Amino acid sequence: MAVPVEAFFLDPHAQGTLQVRIQQMIAQGILSGRIRHGEKLPSTRKLAQHLGVSRITVTLAYTELVANDYLAARGRSGYFVSENAPTPPPAFAGPAPSADRVDWARALGQRFAQTSEVTKPLDWNHYKYPFVYGQADPGLFDHANWRLCALRALGGADFHALTSDYYDQDDPELIAFIARHTLPRRGIQARPQEILVTLGAQNALWLATQVLLTRDRVAAMENPGYPALRDMLLQARCRLAPVEVDADGLPPAALPEETDVIFVTPSHQAPTSATMPMARRRALLERARALDALIVEDDYEFEMAYPTAPQPALKSLDRDGRVIYVGSFSKSLFPGLRLGYLVGDETFIREVRSLRASVLRHPPGHVQRTTAHFLALGHYDALMRRQARALHQRREAMEAAITAQRLEVAGLPGVGGSSFWLRAPERMDTIRLFERLQEQSVLIEPGHNFFAGPSVPRNFYRLGYSSIPVARIAEGIALVAKAVTALS
């Protein structure tokens, strides 16, 4: 590989003759690991021209570097970094800093560190028993058709959709499809100006928290609940009211009187997977109206309803425009897609649209158009049906294995879902369980992150089954049970 001439600049702070400064510049590049063994340097003519120095100066510098074994001359092919050149020390720190460094502890105006610890290895796909949650299963995903749709969205006809700056707008084709096909299946009618495309459900929830909350307002969230939502609410600096969920999800009567915004996951409660029954959905809407509170419905995993069709969304029962709906394609397709949407009153959507424009303008055009094609060609529906069949099979294997191994289920999906919520013996810290199982190539998710409040139970854990082959389930659950027994 050749090092481009543009990568060389003379350090204006450096001392010495031009020749020495050129030598230093190149040696520095090699020592810092920026230029590597065997790489070709620019010709003396090119470098001289680029730096605005005479060619003889560069030639002298190169010759000196050859003498010092930094460079090797290979006849007419030019100069290369010598195989004997010194290698950079492992922790090379870059140019020597000046004495007067910035005090970053003071310089940072605001801190955004996450409270929830991450115990999700990025290389989950190298584990034999990945009971992880929410990653794509290469065996289930319709890779071939996704590729065709992406290719079509890269074509000449879609050039504008691929490249354009939409400013605060979205791909009109995706919006039209969501309005005409995706939302009606959830019982929701919405016009294009009531829909905003987001960088996944994460981004949708974040935008909603920013627009709806202030320091004085009270946000009610499920406990246990989605840890990333708790982080957002803490960052929004509002008042946080965790509400204990039961087997039917969030109990409306337990919402505090001063609640302003209710965050809820009626399709599958995260993490217990409870599906909220219709009667409770109505009661929740009644309660919200009585409190004059808004509801943010994260329609979490509605596609994971099987063998029966999902219930209509809470939003479909909403006659006041009180419910803000969060949908996601990242969950149903793959998380790296980063695509979701918000549905709500036009006034609300106008504000989140403005905020989104400031924060990031719009989700990439190609991602939006590819998804629009995948939806419009019917691949999405076919994929959801295939996934539901596979998940149904896995769920049955999970239930059988968990029962056989006498693990204690603390929450299980009424219908569908993609995970089980389990309780280990009371004194066990499931981080220990996680660590022990990791050594045996089993991945589980410790549950403490899902809890808010002063006394966080440490003995819960989640077992996802959206990325594990059905044939590995029984073996994997047996290993989990063995580790639970060993740690008890």
Add this chain to the structure above:
Amino acid sequence: MAVPVEAFFLDPHAQGTLQVRIQQMIAQGILSGRIRHGEKLPSTRKLAQHLGVSRITVTLAYTELVANDYLAARGRSGYFVSENAPTPPPAFAGPAPSADRVDWARALGQRFAQTSEVTKPLDWNHYKYPFVYGQADPGLFDHANWRLCALRALGGADFHALTSDYYDQDDPELIAFIARHTLPRRGIQARPQEILVTLGAQNALWLATQVLLTRDRVAAMENPGYPALRDMLLQARCRLAPVEVDADGLPPAALPEETDVIFVTPSHQAPTSATMPMARRRALLERARALDALIVEDDYEFEMAYPTAPQPALKSLDRDGRVIYVGSFSKSLFPGLRLGYLVGDETFIREVRSLRASVLRHPPGHVQRTTAHFLALGHYDALMRRQARALHQRREAMEAAITAQRLEVAGLPGVGGSSFWLRAPERMDTIRLFERLQEQSVLIEPGHNFFAGPSVPRNFYRLGYSSIPVARIAEGIALVAKAVTALS
């Protein structure tokens, strides 16, 4: 097209017999425009099963709808929406809202409306003389190789990069390329933990404003300057100090004593295109050190340097770690890509990484990996060289035409660039000029949005030349000059 059975739900609030409610549900779908003329309905068997009612009830409802001309029966093919069915009124408002609507004026906790008016038509590519700024030119872009790289990033080997949830991380291949190749060309050395990938420069600047500013801090920005940055600073509710730029960009001596963060575009000042000379860059760093202020360098259009190579970035002269660097691939490739990056001290990057994780997790994996391939295969450099040649030619045509038409140049790029900044006669409002020219298929950009402060000049405008063919330039500039004369 067939309407999926999942799109039907019985309204739980509706009155009447099951048969009537089914009729209403379908008629409502047609009247709302959700189900359209000629679309096929689910079979009576399927719909009955889905709704959990008897098949005879559905058949009776369908028969009644046929009698009312909502549906048409086509023998054994089933039921279709009749061509004579009523069409939705133009402003169909969805289900009747209840009396007790949400008061959105009160419900919104925070407002984010933009102060800058948008005068950028989304259909700019339909104009004959698009002197627009910052859109992709289909004639210049290397569509074929981009497509190949995207296809490669969709392949089996990159499945993990495409689909994975990276949480707060980025594509390691893209980061490695930026660290080893992109930044060294700007004279910058950075380790991977000092780099964060963002949704374009917009998102990079936004993240930086959130982390660095508070209500008490003073942000200095160029005047005229980038309007979207001004919006961000207003939203961050910090104290804003606009500093008048001159022909060399931001004058360091004019920075107020209380400045905490300086936002600057040294490569090409936005919108005047001035390139900051080396001596002023050093003076700016000295001044920042004296003020103990941080600098956010938006390395705006550094690729647009031609015929000579660009100067090294301000960050390359920084010995204190005081400069935060913003780079963008959206500007050099195409804005719909939404990809940029931040480079800065590790402590700073850690905080923006946390914030980004909350706001949107990470830029889509496929976009990152496609760009990494495009860079690594050398297509990016080749494209930049080709673009520079074309822009050089256009710039010469612009200069010749502007001189010939005696338009007044208020700011012109010292080297390279992609736009000219012009001054119309003093009393002219360039929004009027914009409107008049729009009728003649000429697009210009009024300049008022770039100014801060109580008295905003209305007589500036920007003419971009990155999306207009060289053959149209003389004609287009002649039309601009004619309109300026006519409005004088």
